[in-house]
Amino acid sequence: MIRHWHLGDDRQSLVLASFDNRLPETVYWGPALPEGESLETLSAVSRMDVTGGMVDENAAVSLCPEASQTFPGQAGLTARSRDGSPLAPAFRYESEAASEHGLTLVFADTALDLTLVFDLALTPDTSLLKLQTRLESADVIQVDWLAAPVLPVPAHTNEMIEFSGRWCAEFLTNRLPFAPGARVRDNRTGRTDHAHFPGLIVCNKATTNTAGEAFAFHYGWSGGHRMVAEELADGRRHIQFGHASASQAAGRHFVTAPLYATYAPGGFNGTAVRFQRHLRDHIVTGARTPRPVHYNCWEAVYFDHKLDELKAIASRAAELGAERFVLDDGWFGRRDDDTSSLGDWIIDARKYPDGLTPLISHVNALGLEFGIWFEPEMINEDSDLYRAHPDWVLGPTDQIRGRQQLVLDMAREDVRAYLYDQIAEVLKNNDIGYIKWDHNRVLPVVEAAQTDGVYQFLDRLRTDFPHVEIESCSSGGGRIDFGILERTQRVWLSDSNDALERQRIQHDAALFLPASVTGSHVGPRHCHTSGRTLDMRLRAWTAAQRHMGFEMDPRELTDDEAATLRKVTGWWKDNRNWMMHTDILRLDSPDPAIIAEQQLAGDGGRFVVFAALTRPSDQILPHPIRLTGLDPASIYRLTLANRDEAPRLSRGMPLLKTQDLQASGQYLMSHGVTLPWRFPETVFVLEGRRI
Known part of the structure; x- marks a missing residue:
């Protein structure tokens, strides 16, 4: 049978x-x-x-x-x-x-x-x-x-x-x-x-x-x-x-x-x-529409929180186009470094004698949403919680520590109840619309009950605070999957704000992740994780390929850098309503130095191509980049959005340097588009519309 x-x-x-x-x-x-x-x-x-x-x-x-x-x-x-x-x-x-x-x-x-x-x-x-x-x-x-x-x-x-x-x-x-x-x-x-x-x-x-x-x-x-x-x-x-x-x-x-x-x-x-x-x-449910330009203060101040400086940073970020301000690690307990206070989710009166209200009021007056960092699943031995409940720790007492911290047993209902009360108190008493939810170490034992407990906790918070958007961060991209994204609205793809590293990471993550959930930030001029110094144009256009944000001290910017960041941020705001609903199509480039992708609108009527030259090419002149997903019989108009960024060594007159290109979808997919010559560590941005 x-x-x-x-x-x-x-x-x-x-x-x-x-x-x-x-x-x-x-x-x-x-x-x-x-x-x-x-x-x-x-x-x-x-x-x-x-x-x-x-x-x-x-x-x-x-x-x-x-x-x-x-x-x-x-x-x-x-x-x-x-x-x-x-x-x-x-x-x-x-x-x-x-x-x-x-x-x-x-x-x-x-x-x-x-x-x-x-x-x-x-x-x-x-x-x-x-x-x-x-x-x-x-x-x-x-x-x-x-x-x-x-x-x-x-x-x-x-x-x-x-x-x-x-x-x-x-x-x-x-x-x-x-x-x-x-x-x-x-x-x-x-x-x-x-x-x-x-x-x-x-x-x-x-x-x-x-x-x-x-x-x-x-x-x-x-x-x-x-x-x-x-x-x-x-x-x-x-x-x-x-x-x-x-x-x-x-x-x-x-x-x-x-x-x-x-x-x-x-x-x-x-x-x-x-x-x-x-x-x-x-x-993903409950995400802000339109997606707000994000600012995170971590790489600006780390644990050194001073109210006046944070206000100044928020003001500068707003001038540059930010629409959300996130206060990262260091606001609670006696958290001056990563050795203490995880588990003590009480506002540090030394740094914030009047609570978070003065900072939140300033941020809101600038028109920005306020967000805050938590790492609820972790605990430091130097914390009031550990001194009261060492029995709440997951795993053996002689385990190897990770980032100076231990893990709470999230399978325990009493642990979840304590954490809920602490976090809910902060959310109820402050105008907070966003949580950066971090998870900075591997677990000492592998138990499915730990993950089930985290899911229950997040589900309860989402039910009781439906207006609060949550980002999944785990030392960057250590917890990105469809299970966590049923309960969150954004992922921090990587702790690396190095735009060259980000180009590759974003490109490969697009095999599963859309732009709307993928956080990408303009980092400091001198990258804190790679040590490289990168041009603002590369940093800004790389962040503009996903859910855009900033993560540096904006007061360090030169006038030229600030002007570039405002320009690219303005471009992203003008295009985000359709770009956050596109299909990210990875392009096959004959030049291995190029990482290229095409973000295509659902109706096929418009697209944008980002083509990053990550290192010097092996040949003198650029090869055509073939597009994909277009209607072969339709005619498209292509504009080089940042043609003013072509360097002086680009001495010829290819068409896109001075005017738009009109061509059939068949030509663009079969022959492709030849971009002007440019220096390595640059991105060309090509906008297309079906006419």
């Missing part, structure tokens, strides 16, 4: 089949199938041959590959009974329920009193598969590994792109070949982490930003996670995501985070656009 199911739209199809009531396996995932395609035939033709040296039946790469079926690779479930004995369930079909855009499939092992449930949906607007696995047990068991629904990838995909990184260098991409065996990434940091963004793209050698097939995955979870990309000895390949191994306590109910996945034929941009749109339009 064969049961089969189809999740599909006009962009992709996922066909599942259950043979003899066993767990369903994917028999097709790829381009949308035509109406009337026989699912029974597809299911039947998926059966593989058997030859010498094999068992007599191939174990299925099911939605949860089973050890009981002699599966030769990584099983989708590893569990133990109360006495520690391994469990090897053999699940059989129980029931199903269909919804408008998905279905729920229920399978059971009656002998072990286990029920496995798959919740499967295809989002109607954005064509993302949203997949979750649930396990129910009649008895208490220990689950060391439970995979979200497991998907195969086809044989013609022979490469994968995974993500690594470090502090100030997030979203590093590694393009690797598939090979026999398992590629396993088990993130033990307890947070999403700089080095372990929970994403994967499967492709082939021919896939580029703009062409070829891609299968993309993202596990929407803010704690430690595990990824398995495995090629079996018989050549089949499959992808697994779930919580970090052995991170869940014993119990009767277990559930994975959602695994988001999609197939697209339009290169990496094809999958990226779906993730960008889904995050922007369906996950």
